[in-house]
Amino acid sequence: MTRSLSGFLNPISLLLFTSFACAATVTYDFNITWTKANPDGQFERSVIGINNQWPIPTIRVNIGDQLIVNAYNGLGNVSTALHFHGMFQNGTTNMDGPAGVTQCGIAPGSSFTYNFTVAQPGTYWYHSHVRGQYPDGLRGPFIVNDPNSPFKDQYDEEIVLTLADWYHQLPSTLLKRFISYANPTGAEPVPESALMNDTQGLKIHVEPGKTYMFRVVNMAAFAAQYFWIEGHTMQVIEVDGVYTDPMEASMLYFTAAQRYSFLVTAKNDTKANFAIVAHMDEDLFDAIPAGLNSNVTSWLTYEDNADFPQAKEISVEDLQPFDDFDLVPVDKMELLGEPDQTVSLDMIMDNLSDGANYAFFNGITYVRPKVPTVFTALTSGEMATNPAIYGVNSHAFVLKKDEIVDVVLNNLDPGKHPFHLHGHTFQVIARSQDDEGVYANNVTFPKIPMRRDTVLVRPNGNFVLRFKADNPGIWLFHCHIEWHMASGLSVTMIENPLDLQKSLTIPEDHYKACKEANIPTIGNAAGNTKDLLDLSGANVSPKPIPAGFTTRGIVALVFSILAAFIGLAVISWYGAAPLGASTQVAAEKEIAEAQMEHDIARGINTGSVPVSH
Template sequence: MLPSFLSCVAASLLALPQLAAAATVTYDFKIGWVRANPDGAFERPVIGINGKWPIPTIEADVGDQVIVHAHNNLGNQSTSLHFHGLYMNGTTHMDGPAGVTQCPIAPGSSFTYNFTITQPGTYWYHSHTSAQYPDGLRGPLIIHDKDFPYKDKVDEEIVLTLSDWYHDEMTYLISKLFMVKSNPSGAEPVPKNALMNETMNLTISIQPETTYLFRVINMGAFAGQYLWFEGHTMQIVEVDGIYTKEAEAEMIYISAAQRVSFLLTTKKSTSENFAIVASMDTTLFDVLPDDLNYNSTGWLVYDKSKDLPEAATVDTLDPFDDMKLVPYDKMELLGEPDRIVELDVMMDNLHDGQNYAFFNNITYKGADVPTLYTVLSAGDDATNPAVYGTYTHSFVLKKGEIVQLVVNNLDSGRHPFHLHGHAFQAVYRSEEEAGIWEDSGITEKDLPSVPMRRDTLVIYPNGNIVMRFKADNPGVWLFHCHIEWHVVSGLIATFIEDPLEMQKTLTIPENHLEVCKAAGVATKGNAAGNTEDYLDLTGENVPPPRLPAGFTPRGIVALVFSCVAGVLGICVVGWYGMASAVDDGPGLLGRGIIDTDSGPETQEQTQTGQNETTATTDGPGTNAGRS
């Protein structure tokens, strides 16, 4: 008995360091408007936290419990917080998208996020309500790891954020410039500037012969960015929270929402400073305004007394191909899929004249009841995707399924696609203009044995990508383009993963339900709020109707009248011409036509008429001369 007791005591003592290592990290965020001028060109309202902007960095260790008390002091907008890239294992109700896993936090309301950190790496947090984060509600989220495989090489860490910046608030840009009839092509507003660490002309003081771990996050709304450090190379060691085998790069490309961490070792000499250059991907922009400076420059400062050099011009933008990265854990390709979901990306106009984004001819429209709350209240009907609404574009996944997600880009632009709740295997990406996956000819044996993993992947114009993940994280997870303009225009699908398991394990906190009550949002029912018959979607939210194929009755009438008017117009012109040709009267002289049979007096009058006509067509008195 005693040996057994001593064994228990020993086991408990061994567990004490682990228990001590886990901490509760609490943040109290008052979200409200402040004023800022990050590019030095225009001061504007921005969304800050606790009266400051840029907003704080969230930091924790693997195993920590993170609690964020979010108080909405905006006054005029609802909000929410999404912790981008965190899997939220077992806590899908803390993921953050308003209308999906929670209700929007109305002005004056408070919402508590409470989750345990299960993964290390570089992430960020941002609003997931009403395209709000480009107005400033975006910040780094760093999860430290005592088992980081490259920790012995690292002397210091530096967080570097890249972002694009607009001078107008998103509510104005969306309602006046983007989702309007006068923008039928769907051209996205072009940023005014690019920022580093939410400022311009960033300087980073460094020490010689030191290895830094740079954690780079693109928190922008739109622009992907090319990044390079003059005179230095990067050793990539992480993408989107996934450690990788070291990969040397001179230049990297980081789309909106992606993260890349790398080791950078400084030089022995401190004789000069070096430019850091981030260049926005201008192929994404429909127009290039004359005043757009698409490059932002910072500096690695070895010596503050030395000059800060101008960035050198580069001949080509040739970034490292992230598809070549190998995950450090060498996780092999998941087996052949149990479920294939294929999504075609397209842009088109609807009946209201505005341009929308579509997956498989469906543009996203939020439900009356947050999708997670439909899961929890629908009983056995929760396994039927219909209850979540036609326009949430929901797919129900079974526990443990291997899912292959194929995206065909039928659009001429790049798109960074992000999956909540998972890091997927990036199995394949085609070149530009390669067409759809079905026509690629790629077979299972052609796929990489150890594919790169991340949570955000860029698809090229008129190309395709293939991703795989295992449905081992019950929850409601969005899949969407992370260009915020395309979220606004509807490029979103929803994965409902093991809904019956969620019903067994999830309880919505009372605080969350209070927020729903304050926002006037129902917490039970299908997408249309129907609690009696979950398959009755009468009254669900719908986008505008499609443009009709062919002519409407009004169009046909208009066409007939136009044709009749056109024919009558031609007849009148023809009749007038024929009448003039047979008229020999003096009216011909008035039109400057010489009658060779007339006497000298008549010819003189005719010529005078011509001169007067010519003179009066050139000067400001033309109308008076003709009268």
């Protein structure tokens, strides 16, 4: 990393950061590579690291800095991309990172530069936004320091903790088993372990009487985590980059992608050490494998020679975290006005004609378009305001400048799901408990709602989010369980595309990345430049199940043909140890061949399905 001083970039920066004499340009040079790791001490496997190291670096900047990340794809066998989770990317939507949305994936042997102003303080993270990659290890903390934090004088030191779930097989390979005719019920892979700072048994030294600010990020692919520190209370002061009035908590619940910052004051007595516990939410798992340890334990260390006690046993009934809905932002932003547009989303998990499980909003499962959505918006003129040109399976909603938008989500599924909106924080103005069904529009909204960028919907429940469309760009709204994102649980917000055409300039290296990956950068979702409403040849999902053909019928059919493929598929999915990039390529090839043979045998025309590059 290099760090150099520069002047403010524009008048807006000058207004935002008048407290600084000058901003810095912070540069990271990342070679994204395969390496080896054994973080839980049970199994060494290939992981995606940076500069041949894993865990990957923590990005640290100050508010107002210009961040430059020069990313080189040294993986050799797959494309990649980086998303800076929680960054608004005002004026730089093309730096947001989702491949096929705001950029082309970075092909093996290619480079790509991310360059944007960091305009907001808080606790964030960065990760791959290519399916199945970030649980392979390509995820790390992103910390934005704020010299004007309202809590800067209330703590002595800062501690960054990450939570994660960990798989012994390559998640990019597990994904092939998850979205498969052999898994029609959609059972997600259960992780083998939980990690804290990408290890287990971490010891965090503290000094008596000092106050520490903990920044905690859940970087999990799947598992939410209950979190507590035995013998201590936490004062929550930030969620997802939003400062909050302090609120005491004895236990926190982190869905995948959520962040909390909180203050902990060390005891004056140094005779004992105390367990820091994260416990994976087993409600998310269809089945709990024998021997699974859902806990990861670290310790607040007062005395190195004292005992390091095991975490105390706790019952399911005792897992009672505080409710983030009650948090009050420090800035006291009041409830936004009545919505100009309401995006209503009914969420289900179901099967399509290939027998595999998918995730749906309003009957549509997301499929990446042939032309990344940002390029369609930039090259379609006045037609950019027509959601049809972005393709059925991009599931686009066009937002007008500065309109107030409500997102009403009805979870018609018995599982918990964390949802994240790119480019914004949102006000959480309504959220049901379990099994309350479809939103009934009979809730009194809080005067000063809690704000964050990732929120949980309860099983068979609902929520209502509200935000202002004041950030022109292309923004995904999606479930942050990686298995569900890959199976299509996403929509695209096209925000003020006509202003975007006037204000956004795409750097030449971004176009070069598309050229090297043979991805078009003009036209509608199908790459059609003559008739933008002609979506012939667009990437689409498999066809719906024929009428009368139930999921139970799919299960019966699957088991009738499994014997023919057991030798090939099971060896690929369960028996092959993850030995590196070559094994990953071989496993994907074998499974793809098995799927193709199966489809040919059944005479299914599945259309174009998303491909993991």
